[in-house]
Amino acid sequence: MSAPSGPPLVSVVVVNFNGRHHLERCLPSLFATVEAEFEVIVADNGSSDGSVEWLAERWPQARVLALGKNLGFGRANGRGVQVARGEFVAFLNNDTVVEPGWLAALLEPLRADPEVAASCATLRLLEFPELLNARGGTMTSAGYGYDIDFMVPVERRPVAHDTGPWRDVLFPTAAAALIRKREFLAAGGFDPAMFMYHEDVDLGVRLWLLGRRVVVCDRALVYHAFGGTSHQAHGLRWRERLGMRHNVRTLLKCYRPLSVLRAAKRIARIWLVHRAFGQAFWVCWWNLCHLPTTLTQRRRLQKRRVRNEGDLYRRGLITGAAWPPPSPQPPAALDTQTTAGWIVTATLLPGRHSAMGRLGAGWYGPDRLAGDTVRWTCGLAECWLRVEAGQAGRLAVELSLGAGAPAMSVALTCNGERVEAQAGSGWTTVSLPARADAQGLLRITVASPPWVPHPIRGDWDFRTLGCAVRAVRFRPAAPRPPAADPCVSVVVPTFNRWPILERALAALAAQTYRKFEAIVVDDGSTDGTWERLQAWRQANTGRIDLKVLHQENLKPGRARNLALRHAGGDLVLFLGDDIIAAPELIAEHVAAHRRLGEPAGVLGFTDWDREHMRVTPFLELINRDGQQFSYGHFRDGDDLFFTCFYTSNLSLPRAVLGDDPFHPAFTFVDWEDTELGYRLSRRGLRLVLHTAARATHVHPTTMATFHRRQRHVGRTVAVLLGLHPELAANDAMPPLVPRWWHPLARALVSPSLPLLSALDQCLVPLPTRLYRATLLTAFFTGRRQAMREAVGR
Incomplete structure (x- = not known):
């Protein structure tokens, strides 16, 4: 930064609220800016983290506006503009890091074209600098503003019309934007009623309606810790609510009456579909107060x-979508330790949970195409396999462009090898020779021209897509010879269930597959289980290879860890102490592993013990609908979610488990198997349903007792989320935020539960929605109780 002899050309305004840790990265890069004379104004929104004092000590060259309280993003920026001395004003988030030439690149279009009122930088994600945060912003037909190309790889081929050093966009992303000071003030600045979010969308719409232009600059590079301050303080839900209320205000200000009605209809439909009635009331009330x-x-x-919103549609600045199209998902964080922990497997199914930890940038979430579970790329995507070190063979990728898409060339690369092939609406297998590196890794990229489905198919899909990928498979040049019959270690933890356990042991002794050992761990039983186990083993010598172990009551996870320390099998089969195995159970598990031919988990089918239990409509529901088991949602041979890692009838190779795989944080029953399933799926383990591996479940329960269990599940899910916070946004998890109807349901369920349970015992079927609502209410009640206890601590 050169010292200006007169007023600076640019005033850079940085709003700060408890963001000293962000400023420690932002300001050094900002003051390293070259080729522009500028001043820095930090508008502090009443920080309590010592930001103001730190700025005075470390950055005296920055002008600090201590506002004393949190005025919000827009008003604080407005205060900064009021004292700015520059001809131009740049807005910069405190959670950014800038390239030295960013400001000169932003100035270029404003100097070259007087019609351009504002420019914004190309934002990359600070955590993933190879990914875009935004190339300016656009808006949907319902008024939702969103960043263009969020989470898209920087190296992806641009769409056909993306040419030139800058391009028109609807609004300048205010994380890094530049505007003439006089035009900012003449347009009304940021709307002071908008505390945070959507203020840049609102400004961009007004600038265009006033006859001006907004552009994004390719050469202005800024790295952004997306949601750095606000997301940390409030979370995504708060962000969405503020964005929606401000969106409605912009429509009311800027659109013609008929367009307002059309947009309102679309918003109402979105609220209805998503049942966002609480948000609808809050947004409408706020806008009524500010009318x-x-x-x-x-x-x-x-x-x-001088323009209307129709002109903005015709220019392509507003999209036809009512809701922002989904963005590609964040890539898995990769390092040497992570990749070394991946399971050696020759298969990656991008649409399945077992792919999560091995997908790089450029993939959308799981989708369905012609009956298959797939993931779409955004035009450039990366994934990984881990096979034997240095292994040679052929890599095959199954891909499609979907119905109606024009044929196009797809490029596949793997560890330096590259091939191109034509792909169309059907499934195409593209293959090439490949050799793993010294760590056994295969780095795979799939590149294809990006396209948008809606203009071609009229299906309201406004994502920028590449191709859909169904499977990635590596076939070694020298296949492994067939393995010998594996030995199976059957692991059964037990607590105070001797009568049922005795039946379970007898069923194991009657197995047709004989190459197995059974390990039963008494988890501190007080009903004489330990003594009876000893006697049963002695009485059945020769019928079954049985090991019996004992520990204090440390719960099933630790009991299974103890058993695994004594397990000598190639495969481990986890059973519950209330699970009665069919005679062919172990044989079917072994057969499923042989067919798969690679490390995987195999889940058998567990039904109720209908000969010895009264199976009510409620019990039928929880066995198929997911509250206990999810068998009703899958077919034989399907790959399953990690939430289906049911250790009541599940087998997998001993080698993938390692030492003490069940986490010690679970000092209770529930979630310990889900947590392990999640970690294994991140390492690449598939979980496959094999319904021929059958067993029956002896566990009589009622709606009332299961309701209490669901409250416990709701209370204890916090332990799982503490270990893996990212699961809060995972679609396989149960909803973690109470629905709008939860307070009413909670008041109704408690008094009506005895009646509902009695009706169920009389085999009176009730509506599925009623069962689900009752159990979800119990889950949310437990969540609420756990959060209260956490606040109390």
Whole structure:
């Protein structure tokens, strides 16, 4: 930064709220800016983390506006503009790191074209600098503003019309934007009613309606810790609510009456589909309270406008989608330790949970195409396999463009090898020779021209897609010879269930597959289980290879860890102490592993013990619908979610488990198997349903007792989320935020539960929605109780 002899050309305004840790990275990069004279103004929104004092000590060259309280992003920036001395004003988030030439690149279009009122930088994600955060912003037909190309790889081929050093966009992303000070003030600046979010969308719409242009610059590079301050303080839900209420205000200010009605209809439909009635009330109430200032601003704008929203549609600045299209998902964080822990497997199914930990950048979430579970790329995507070190063979990728898509060339690369092939609407297998590196890794990229489905198919899919990938498979040049019959270690933890356990042991002794050992761990039983186990083993010598172990009551996870320390089998079969195995159970598990031919988990089918239990409509539901088991949602041979890692009838190779695989944080029953399933799926383990491996479950229960269990499940899910916070956004997990109807349901369920349970015992079927709502209410009640206890601590 050169010291200006007169007023600076640019005033850079940085808003800060308890973001000293962000400023420690932002300011050094900002003051390293070259080729522009500028001043720095930090508008502090009443920080309590010592930001103001730190700035005075470490960065005296920055002008600090200590606002004393949190005015929000827009108003704080407005205060900074009021004291700015520059001809241009740049807005910069405190959670950014800039390239030295960012400001000169932003100035270029404003100097070259007087019609351009504002420019914004190309934002990359600070955590993943190979990914875009935004190339300017656009808006849906319902008024939702969103970043263009969020989570898209920087190296992806641009779409056909993306040419030139800068391009028109609807709004300048205010994380790094530049505007002439006089035009900012003339347009009304950021709307002071908008505390945070959507203020840049609102400004961009107004600038375009006033006859001006907004552009994004390729050469202005800024790295952004997306949601750094606000997300840490409030979370995504708060962000969405503020964005929605401000969105409605912008529509009321800027759109013509008929367009407002059309957009309102779309918003109402979205609220109805998502049942976001609480948000709808809150947004409508806020806008009603602010209606007088909204109408005042509307009158001022309508007098000066030279364009209407129809012009913005025709220019492609507003999309036809009602809701922002999904973005590609964040890539798995990879390091040497992570890749070394991956399971050696020759198969990757991108649409399945077992692929999560091995997908790089450029993939959308799981999708369905012609009956198959797939993931779409965004035009460039990366994934990984781990096979034997240095192993040679052929890599095959099964891909498609879907119905109606034009044929196009797809490029596949793997560890330096590259091939191109034509792909179309059907499934195409593209293959090439491949050799793993010294760590056994295969790095695979799939590149294809990006395209948008809706203009071609009219299906309202506005994502920018590449191709859909169904499977990635590596076939070694020298296949392994067939393995000998594996030995199976059957692991059964037990606590105070001797009568049922005795039946379970007898069923194991009657297995047709004989190459197995059974390991039963008494988890501190008080009903004489330990003594009876000893006697049963002695009485059945020669019928079954049985090991019996004992520990204090440390719960099933630790009991299984103890058993695994004594397990000598190639495969481990986890059973519950209330599970009665069919005679062919172990044989079917072994047969499934042989067919798969690679490390995988095999889940058998567990039904109720209908000969010895009264199976009510409620019990039928929880066995198929997911509250206990999810068998009703899958077919034989399907790959399953990690939430289906049921250790009541599940087998997998001993080698993938390692030492003490069940986490010690679970000092209770519930979630310990889900947590292990999640970690194994991140390492690449598939979990496959094999319904021929059958067993029966002897566990009589009622709606009332299961309701209590679901409360416990709700209370204890916090332990799982503490270990893996990212699971809060995982679609396989149960909903973690109470629905709008939860307070009413909680008040109704408790008094009606005895009646509902009695009706169920009389075999009276009730509506599925009623069962689900009752159990979800119990889960949320447990969640609420756990959060209260956490606050109390």
